[in-house]
Amino acid sequence: YLVEGETDGLGQPLFLLGMVPRETVSFDGNWQVLGLRGTASYDITVAEQLVHQDFFFQPFAAPQLRGGAFYRMGFMAPPCIAHSAFALGVARRALDEWREHAKLKEHLPGIKAVDMHSFQRDFAIAEAELRAAEAYVRRSFDLLFAAAEGGPPPDALRIDGKLAACHAFRTGLKVVQTAFTAFATTGLRDGHPIQRCFRDMQAGNAHVLTGEAALID
Secondary structure, eight states: OEEEEEEOTTSSEEEOEEOOOGGGEEEOOOOOOSSOGGGOOOOEEEOOOOOOGGGEEOTTTOOOOSOOGGGGSOTTHHHHHHHHHHHHHHHHHHHHHHHHHHHHOEEETTEEGGGSHHHHHHHHHHHHHHHHHHHHHHHHHHHHHHHHTTSSOOHHHHHHHHHHHHHHHHHHHHHHHHHHHHTGGGGGSTTOHHHHHHHHHHHHHTSTTTSHHHHHO
């Protein structure tokens, strides 16, 4: 909720998150999508109502009332960790599927794809890039958590955590695209794991947390 005409302590528009009773919210049932079908991310309609100010808070300036260092890392840190894990996990599944496919696929008569130098090169590059992205995520949030153990962490570390999450998606997109292309028409069949990896990664990357707008920020 944007509070019209008001700003926070940094001069930015005042943005609040609020909670309302479940019975005042209806789900529109319109999550008819090609990727991330299982998330049920329906649009919602919230009935007009009065909500006490105790049920609103500023997500980027809320005082910490309980919990340890994990909750001092900042409001965006937990979702960035979760999104990073999703991107890395989907990309890892795509590499696993690609490797098993290459063991069985005869690219040329009598020659399995796994034995071709082009596969070995492309797979090695994808493996290295994915591991590098994972290392960046782990290092960023290790540093952020360590800083939060001593108090509010510096903004530079918080920004780095968000950038690591964005980078995980950018890398994941590239890895999954490479794997999907290697499957040729096999991956087009509805229900095939590599096809679902491709669609889910594309859908996940559209999220405001790690998409183009986040990189610009």
